[in-house]
Amino acid sequence: MRIDKLSLLFFWFQVCWKAFRYVPESTRWSWSRLGEIMSKLLHQAIFITTLLTGSMKVTAEPVLIGHPEINVNPDLTAVKRLYLGKDKSLGGKEALSPIDVDENSRVRPIFLEKVVDKTETELRQYWSRLVFTGKGIPPRSVGGDEAVRQWVATNKNSVGIIDSALVDQSVKVLLNIK
Amino acid sequence: MSKINACIYPLLLSVGSTALAQNKIQVRTFGSVGYSRLMSSKPGEAEKIINYDTFEMGQIKRDVTSYDGADKGGTWRRNTRFGFNLSGELSTDLSFSLGILTEAFSLENGPFLDRGAYPLRATVASLNYEGIRNLSVQFGHLPAPFWLISEEKFVGYTYPWIRPPFELYSIPAVTENLEGIRAIYQFNVGDFLIKPSLFGGDFPVTLVDGFKGNYRGGGFKIDLEWEWLTAQIGMVDAIGVIDDKTVIGTTTVPTSDGGTASVEQLRVSVNGGSSTRFNTIGVRATPGDFLIMAEAADAIQERYDITGADQPFSGLGSHPRAYYVTLGYNIGRFMPRVTYSQLTDEFTNIDKWVSKPLIDQAAAEQGQDVADRLQRAILREYSYDAFRTIQLGLNFVVTPSAILKVEYQTSKANQTDFDGAFGMLSGGEANIAQIAIDFVQ
Numbered sequence: 001m002r003i004d005k006l007s008l009l010f011f012w013f014q015v016c017w018k019a020f021r022y023v024p025e026s027t028r029w030s031w032s033r034l035g036e037i038m039s040k041l042l043h044q045a046i047f048i049t050t051l052l053t054g055s056m057k058v059t060a061e062p063v064l065i066g067h068p069e070i071n072v073n074p075d076l077t078a079v080k081r082l083y084l085g086k087d088k089s090l091g092g093k094e095a096l097s098p099i100d101v102d103e104n105s106r107v108r109p110i111f112l113e114k115v116v117d118k119t120e121t122e123l124r125q126y127w128s129r130l131v132f133t134g135k136g137i138p139p140r141s142v143g144g145d146e147a148v149r150q151w152v153a154t155n156k157n158s159v160g161i162i163d164s165a166l167v168d169q170s171v172k173v174l175l176n177i178k
Numbered sequence: 179m180s181k182i183n184a185c186i187y188p189l190l191l192s193v194g195s196t197a198l199a200q201n202k203i204q205v206r207t208f209g210s211v212g213y214s215r216l217m218s219s220k221p222g223e224a225e226k227i228i229n230y231d232t233f234e235m236g237q238i239k240r241d242v243t244s245y246d247g248a249d250k251g252g253t254w255r256r257n258t259r260f261g262f263n264l265s266g267e268l269s270t271d272l273s274f275s276l277g278i279l280t281e282a283f284s285l286e287n288g289p290f291l292d293r294g295a296y297p298l299r300a301t302v303a304s305l306n307y308e309g310i311r312n313l314s315v316q317f318g319h320l321p322a323p324f325w326l327i328s329e330e331k332f333v334g335y336t337y338p339w340i341r342p343p344f345e346l347y348s349i350p351a352v353t354e355n356l357e358g359i360r361a362i363y364q365f366n367v368g369d370f371l372i373k374p375s376l377f378g379g380d381f382p383v384t385l386v387d388g389f390k391g392n393y394r395g396g397g398f399k400i401d402l403e404w405e406w407l408t409a410q411i412g413m414v415d416a417i418g419v420i421d422d423k424t425v426i427g428t429t430t431v432p433t434s435d436g437g438t439a440s441v442e443q444l445r446v447s448v449n450g451g452s453s454t455r456f457n458t459i460g461v462r463a464t465p466g467d468f469l470i471m472a473e474a475a476d477a478i479q480e481r482y483d484i485t486g487a488d489q490p491f492s493g494l495g496s497h498p499r500a501y502y503v504t505l506g507y508n509i510g511r512f513m514p515r516v517t518y519s520q521l522t523d524e525f526t527n528i529d530k531w532v533s534k535p536l537i538d539q540a541a542a543e544q545g546q547d548v549a550d551r552l553q554r555a556i557l558r559e560y561s562y563d564a565f566r567t568i569q570l571g572l573n574f575v576v577t578p579s580a581i582l583k584v585e586y587q588t589s590k591a592n593q594t595d596f597d598g599a600f601g602m603l604s605g606g607e608a609n610i611a612q613i614a615i616d617f618v619q
Contacts, residue, residue, distance in 0.1 A: 128206075132302070
């Protein structure tokens with residue numbers, strides 16, 4: 001679960017508003033006193049927020065997976081070239097087919113940022129240039145992370161990117177994407 | 179090549195159906211819906227600016243297709259384009275691609291989908307073999323790989339403009355497709371990806387006023403890619419031309435029964451012995467939030483021979499040079515942009531040509547007149563002092579699959595004034611507004 005910015009803002013507002021209501025009347029409009037109070041509230045809000053986000057936020061950790069019989073040790077550059085159709089392997093001799101990361105997958109944002117280094121629109125434009133001119137075919141889409149794992153487990157020449165939490169013995173982790 | 183084409187389409191359909199049955203095919207669609215309007219112009223002078231990219235020279239067809247006359251006026255004209263692409267892997271080494279496009283440019287605000295105005299044509303029908311490491315060989319009906327966006331110019335979604343700079347993309351040597359073969363090899367030098375390619379075959383071309391030709395030749399191109407930078411440099415040389423002739427210059431003569439008949443006065447053909455060569459260089463860069471696109475081309479055109487009446491003349495050639503620069507900056511979902519483009523063209527051997535008598539003094543007066551007008555029309559068409567456009571635009575990413583574009587451009591042609599034969603332009607200005615949504619799926 002994530003705490004979005006709007007919720008965070010609302011939380012701070014509530015804290016400050018409730019605290020302000022309990023400030024004595026005689027000192028309410030003293031600017032220096034107000035500054036001290038706000039400073040204390042700010043520190044407390046930061047502390048509470050850190051606790052909440054630290055305990056509630058679950059970060060997706062994408063990994064590149066392949067069939068257990070694949071024997072390659074790629075780096076991120078090789079993965080990028082494969083997923084952009086600039087290479088058909090991960091540095092080895094064996095040709096590999098990348099499986100697309102589902103648009104609703106939790107690892108999709110990290111995939112866009114870390115692997116292909118493009119926004120969603122830029123990636124669509126990139127593949128449109130190749131697809132509609134017959135110069136390339138985008139990675140095959142098979143569904144969500146679990147569907148990707150099943151596909152890779154049953155197709156020797158396929159690799160995919162899923163959340164590390166979904167990895168099991170049917171596939172092999174080739175690279176941790178950070 | 180036409181026989182090869184006759185085989186490639188059924189072949190692709192058969193392999194496509196096989197791939198479809200095996201769930202190996204991907205279907206993608208694209209489209210564009212927009213409106214254009216001539217905002218202002220000099221009366222009677224701007225038609226060619228507006229229609230310059232409708233001479234079927236292989237350029238993008240998005241324009242105001244009719245001119246309402248007068249300084250201001252005109253209505254919004256609708257432009258629509260739809261297409262889809264079937265692609266798939268037949269094996270790890272072999273893939274196919276089939277693209278179909280339909281487009282229409284309404285003259286009136288009629289029905290949104292008028293079937294009569296939407297002819298179908300293939301944009302790509304090819305097989306792609308990648309059995310040799312780092313080598314890709316395409317064979318079939320391919321988009322002509324000349325310019326920075328020439329291969330995807332019909333998509334719209336992949337480039338920033340509604341109306342690509344026609345000063346460059348309408349140079350007469352540009353054709354829609356290559357019926358032939360293209361081999362692309364790629365290798366890395368550090369972080370740079372370098373892709374030299376060779377291509378050859380037939381380049382069908384339709385020139386001015388329905389004059390069709392078919393170049394045959396080849397060329398090479400070098401693409402360079404690095405992070406956010408794409409650059410290319412290329413050269414094309416059409417070794418020879420398969421002659422195709424059409425009639426230009428007819429006149430109406432009275433018949434003995436009191437009626438009239440259309441008489442062919444002149445016939446234009448392309449000199450099969452000449453070659454057409456053009457050189458290009460282009461770059462697309464996206465450093466940070468910036469977009470920078472620039473491209474330049476230099477072409478030596480075919481020579482035209484004009485035969486007919488009593489004395490033929492030959493040796494017409496033109497030398498168009500064009501370039502554009504586009505700057506854009508992404509602000510969230512918005513991208514304001516500005517483009518400047520310019521075309522200059524000149525007749526080669528013009529002094530030698532115009533000093534040559536066109537038609538013998540004893541020739542029919544009408545024939546002399548038509549030949550004279552044709553000479554002047556061709557002179558005017560190919561002798562632009564300068565054709566300049568400044569375009570301002572704003573793009574908005576509605577969704578990752580759809581981009582809304584708005585743009586306004588002012589075009590101006592400086593040209594020596596000649597007679598208005600065949601509706602040709604003799605200088606003028608035109609201001610055009612456009613709005614469109616380009617999308618892919």
